[in-house]
Amino acid sequence: MPARAEYIWQFPKDHVIQSRNSKGAQMTGRLTRHIVLIGMMGAGKTAIGTELARRLRVPFTDSDIEIEAAAAMTITEIFARDGEAFFRAREAQVLARLLAGPAGVISTGGGAWMQPGNRDLIGASGMSVWLNCDPELLWQRVRQRQTRPLLQTADPKGTLLRLLAERSPVYATAEVEFVSRAGDSIESSALRLIAQLRATDPGLMKEA
Ligand SMILES: Nc1ncnc2c1ncn2[C@@H]1O[C@H](COP(=O)(O)OP(=O)(O)O)[C@@H](O)[C@H]1O
Ligand SMILES: O=C(O)C1=C[C@@H](OP(=O)(O)O)[C@@H](O)[C@H](O)C1
């Protein structure tokens, strides 16, 4: 039995177990591996991932939401109190735990794919999908919200563009690239993504 703090990070909380159980019957046999959404802040990993899982009737998890639940703190509070390195360690633990669970849609935080260990783990049991998004569209989506500590700088747009430039070559190593377009709704993006995933891997979704 791990110490209490490790237990909280590495194992699901009760509500996660229950939501998985209640959806388990629907889901069994439908996805042969996880669909793991990666990409920049504002690309729509959380929004499109939620809709994708709803349409596929598979469990949806988001590593940021899981971290916040385990810590009983917001991402902003975790960064402020414990720093980015602490957050990255927790993120890796949470991802490992989600990847060990039943196949579903997992939305990651924008920095998760930058860690080689995370990429290896995701590749072992999931299909990595890069939500690629135009820089201006990213900025329009993230500028409204103060929930991303990495963008709390004197020049948040410049920071976003710098991070995007640094990260894009690594994001591009994902198995699938999905281009998120300005005119598309979340719903139409999810439908287009399902079609693309089916075409990429016909064995990914098994009919129930
Ligand atoms: N077509 C779209 N695809 C994705 N997100 C969209 C779209 N249109 C509007 N949005 C909004 O943009 C934001 C995307 O943020 P989010 O899903 O949190 O991205 P991420 O998890 O990648 O940081 C959300 O507020 C979402 O409602
Ligand atoms: O890009 C990043 O390094 C981060 C992205 C955020 O998630 P979203 O990509 O869902 O906004 C969150 O994990 C944290 O603020 C760090």
Ligand SMILES: [Mg+2]
């Ligand atoms: Mg998100």
